Amino acid sequence: YFSLAAPHPQPKQKLFKLLQQAARVLWIAELGGRYQYAMTVCARSVQELSAFIDELAARYGGIFQEKQLAVIAAFHLFRKKYLTPQKVPLDALSFGECAPAVTLDEIDRRIVAALYQPGAESICAVARATGIPRTTVEFRLKKMTRNGFIKAHVYTINAHRLGMQVYKVLVAVKGLPRGIKAKIYDFCLHHPHVVNLICCLGGWDYELTVEVPTPEAIVEVSQAFSAEFGGYISSTEILPVFRHTLARSSMR
DSSP states (O other), X not given: XXXXXXXXHHHHHHHHHHHHHOTTEEEEXXXXXXXXXXXXXXXXXXXXXXXXXXXXXXXXXXXXXXXXOEEEEEXXXXXXXXXXXXXXXXXXXXXXXXXXXXXXXXXXXXXXHHHTSTTOOSHHHHHHHHTOOHHHHHHHHHHHHHTTSOOOOOOOOOXXXXXXXXXXXXXXXXXXXXXXXXXXXXXXXXOTTEEEEEEEEESOSXXXXXXXXXXXXXXXXXXXXXXXXXXXXXXXXXXXXXXXXXXXXXOO
């Protein structure tokens, strides 16, 4: 999370061009509140992340102002329960479990890269796009699903196009309360307007993404959360998400 000073617009434009082209930057959003922007950076180690930050500092350090780093320990993606009045299964697509690393060869990487391109709706389409035989594509996809590398196939919905307001809620808890993680997860799983939960290490402990029809509704969500966990919370910060300027699902 970061804010920029207000210099000539050219350095800012060059910075965002660099970030959008950087393979390890997966997501960038424009925010309101204390931070103007947020981005997700994928790194294999603290040293790799530090090297990326050093590169930004060397080239554009003068325009960065306030900043905060939060390491993602776990990510839970929930169904958008507000889209239907009917009951939907209460489950989540979760990332962050401790599991052995998998190795991808060049064929695997070509197949995975093709999955993120428009038109990759079928195995035959991926085979045509990559020039790899259909049977090989099918075998490799099944292998990557069995070893847990491919978790699921998910459609992404632009909530702003539905007229929804999107917010990030940053939550810091007091001390190390027993069982709080499971309780917050259960709250988010059942609440109709919480669409994901991130467990963090850093300036705060949890990030909730909330999609609501009106600005007043985010207050209701915050009040419900405080009523449930007020005794555990040391701070809560609500940041509106104005737009996503980059969203990709993996490093290229």
